[in-house]
Amino acid sequence: MIRSPRSSERISLGDVDLRLLRVFMTIVQCNGFSAAQASLGMSQATISTHMRHLEERLRVRLCERGRAGFFLTDEGQQIHAACRDLFGSIDRFRAAVGDTAGELSGQLSFGTVDAMVTNPRLNLDRAIGAFHRLAPRVTLEFNVAAPQVLSQGLLSGAYQVVLMPAPERVVNMRAQALFHETQKLYCGARHPLFAVPDAALKPALLAAQAFAGRTYMQRVPICGVDFDWQAATPHMEGTLILLLSGAYIGFLPDHYATAEVDRGRLRALAPDRMSFEDLFQIVHARQSPSRAAQALVRAIVEHCTAQPAG
Template sequence: MGRKKAAISGQLADVDLRLLRVFRSVVESGGFTAAEIQLNLANSTISNYISDLEKRLDMRLCDRGRGGFALTDQGKEVYEATLELLSAVDQFRNRVNRSHNRIFGHLHLGFAEHMLGAHHSCIVAALNNFSQQAPDVRVQITTMSSDEICTAVLEKKVDIGVTVLPHSFLELNTLTLFEEEMRLYCGPDHPLFDLPDEAISEEDLLQYKFVESPRLMPGREVLPEMRAWNKHAKAHHQEARATLILSGHYLGFLPKHLVENWGMANNMRPLLTRQFGYSNSFDAIWRKKHSNEQVITTFTQCLHKSLLTS
């Protein structure tokens, strides 16, 4: 009886690394459909790539179908080996970069939705500076909800995130970038829209419905009084929250600059700003231990510089 031929008997090629990166993204996204946005590939293309990888390795890596996505035992082994391999590739690239003072590779940034405004120019300045220092680095920016950013950084799905931290993390470095003013809004058809603040009491708010946002989640309320509010709807994405507020049936929090940028200042009225207005602090976050060291360090240095000159 002859020996079974090894799945990979020769050298790894660029195509193998590309297939393994697609496989990693699919696993970390939880399936083909969820990986479409991150990879910017159609579902059918992703499926073909995984099939090619399975043929290359001569093993079935995952089950996919109506029952959902799940790794096989062999798939789990390949995924762990993939993380080790791609980390080693990044480390090799970093050493080579340092040897001739050029930077190659990739930088994946995760931004909280709608955070950029005219007064948040530090990020634009940092990107400008970084692109001059590292023109060969490929930059990818993914927009997510605020809470998704922390998870993406911790799970190494993005290199650097910019978001509002719910609490501190020992695994993360942080750099405070800017503040965002949050206000409690109602729409033009809401009963409180035409009432002056002096005629509205905190007790009056208890009879109305609110749309839950991240800072109105149980245990994360900005003020104790907010715990008694009737969070009747949920919309952690700001456009969805604004839609509910504009319906006239809900009160909810939105960034002041976003309402103004949308041209909605006349259609949304802030309520009791002194009592319930608050500020969000946006931080850049990145892991203390990471393989993409030179790229991440260069970009965070650009952020530091932009804050000093802004």
């Protein structure tokens, strides 16, 4: 049961309501109706219908959508927080039932950042294959999201296991370092710097270019350069598109950029000076993680070929 934010009346929840609430959660995660179409496999009209039914059921306006953009109302924020607790509890209940029965079953929510498929050191595809062979009855929910979304999801219970760049210490979580990822500065073939020799790429020249950063990065100097932030995106694919436009320079994982470099569409700028390392780690709950979560963590660790020392 759930209490309406505008009423003391308790609203009973059935299977239909849970499906509508999951639609709502996906819309919020994708930050809008249009962006949620691919994740939900629904048209925007169908998503709008589902949201209208949910708002009628809960008797509150959950979000505003239109020319001004998508944002949650105060009531929508309350319902979203309650949903995270609700679905986190459901997942933990399913895992506990499976553990009690001595089998790996239930649902496991795993999240990571994008551009992992091209990382030759991670072997995430092999790890997931091995996990499925070990736990064929576990339903794996696999999401790709920005690091801050993954961190929040860990705390709320939306994710049981995440793979992401090392953040500040996450309370009540266990983290294991896996590998370092090299980030280099790139520009597209249409950019004025594409043909400029590395020796001429001085900090002042680089700082004068329009820079495409990531929304979760602090706007501080990188590799000694105070870049001119004129675009930002949470995903590597977004960064790649911005760089290929010829309008911006920005950082990408070297393994993700390799294919475009080989095609002559990207170039690393002064890679001996303009590069840094990101430490990636696997993170899960410190207290009573499910057996399925522990099995997925083991599979990822065992298949990673570049685990940092210590």
